[in-house]
């Protein structure tokens with residue numbers, strides 16, 4: 059029996075490659091779209107956190123407190139619960155609860171606050187003297203953000219989004235709960251529930267490859283733009 | 287070019303407020319290199335940052351090139367800042383940009399068009415002696431080269447004033463001199479007014495026309511460099527002057543040398559300019575019945591002329607010594623008797 063199970067896992071005879079490919083595309087779709095929005099949204103939130111803090115360009119206690127509260131709350135809710143909580147919201151803005159798109163709002167809302175903190179840390183690392191030099195040359199706030207803050211912190215922003223992407227990929231696996239599809243969903247439904255170990259193993263293997271690729275691209279970009 | 291009126295800056299703090307700049311009045315004419323020297327915490331950085339309003343004054347007025355800086359709107363202030371260059375102790379370059387791109391930064395802020403920008407960048411790179419290094423990143427440059435980029439960047443928009451906050455304090459003596467030469471060069475070529483702050487008298491001596499000695503937010507002494515060197519009034523000024531006129535351990539060494547022995551009169555002579563060329567000591571020995579032993583001497587060059595010190599040991603009858611001292615003083619050389627037996 060055990061022999062047969064292991065044997066079938068190695069033979070991958072239960073694997074429907076078409077389904078596997080489709081699930082892979084779904085996972086990639088969810089990851090890439092969610093990552094793009096997380097990057098933009100996270101940078102906005104991170105900038106807001108940083109700039110509204112004491113002694114910064116847009117010092118504002120209220121804005122800072124509200125942003126920090128939002129970030130802390132959404133960073134703390136376990137993702138699986140966040141998905142369920144967001145079902146009504148998702149239905150309103152996406153118009154559907156079916157397919158990988160339905161997972162996007164939860165993925166973005168869950169990952170952006172996490173990334174926002176990394177962005178804030180990256181911005182804090184910038185030497186205050188450089189910001190001051192820009193001011194002394196007559197730069198306005200918009201120029202300071204686009205010409206100093208973002209370019210100077212870019213390597214840290216990229217390595218931050220790489221870390222976030224790994225977390226996001228694991229979130230997509232949970233998105234199966236609401237029927238979003240993807241490799242996690244496939245591994246759970248077709249693999250675990252029907253005792254097809256080979257499907258679970260193959261799905262896991264593909265997830266690992268996706269993670270490695272993201273990590274590789276992230277590290278490569280970070281190294282390439284880091285001129286320090 | 288620059289005038290400060292009753293300028294005061296008080297930092298609020300939990301215990302008692304800190305008065306970093308205390309009721310300073312000052313006028314700096316166009317084209318002058320003005321130095322401010324003082325120990326750490328004297329308020330030098332605060333003072334220079336008030337000039338381009340990186341720090342807002344608590345009271346008083348700053349006016350640069352006829353504009354009252356503290357009364358400008360935000361936008362006007364940004365325009366005014368484009369006419370006031372600034373360089374920093376730690377250079378504050380953007381490490382994500384190349385040398386050329388760093389120099390382009392202020393031009394981008396001003397909104398110069400591409401052609402003009404490129405031409406200006408090339409001019410500046412040549413001016414500061416970095417020809418061929420335009421594509422290098424700051425991390426690939428030495429400290430001195432980084433400061434050259436800082437200077438080029440500060441000059442990009444043809445400012446009328448250059449502010450230097452400890453611009454050479456992070457550099458070794460040789461590099462410091464090369465940067466100071468560059469600043470002198472720029473001052474002469476472009477007629478730029480330069481305000482520099484430092485804690486090294488060497489910097490003041492080498493390039494400044496005028497100097498102010500700062501302590502606890504005030505100027506304790508102020509004047510043209512040669513005068514301050516020749517007749518320092520305040521104890522603090524004397525300490526700074528000693529930094530360049532005698533090695534740190536001169537007095538200690540002299541004390542040690544003549545400890546308890548027949549030392550005669552130990553004197554320090556201070557003289558300027560043409561006095562250095564006169565054969566004063568020779569005249570003294572010939573005309574009076576004293577012996578003179580030369581212990582140490584040093585000549586320093588300032589923007590306004592030569593300045594020197596000489597340590598001598600004199601032996602002879604007290605009346606003769608008195609006559610000699612009077613003779614030396616008649617020739618406009620300062621004599622200070624450090625000790626005698």
Ligand SMILES: Nc1ncnc2c1ncn2[C@@H]1O[C@H](COP(=O)(O)OP(=O)(O)OP(=O)(O)O)[C@@H](O)[C@H]1O
Pocket residue numbers: 297298299304305306324325326327328329330331332333485
């Ligand atoms: N932003 C600030 N908030 C509160 N106090 C400040 C601030 N900046 C400076 N001070 C205080 O003002 C005084 C003068 O500081 P400043 O930096 O001008 O001195 P400095 O002469 O430039 O010293 P250094 O040679 O060490 O650079 C110090 O007592 C300092 O603690």
Ligand SMILES: [Mg+2]
Pocket residue numbers: 330331332452
């Ligand atoms: Mg300082």
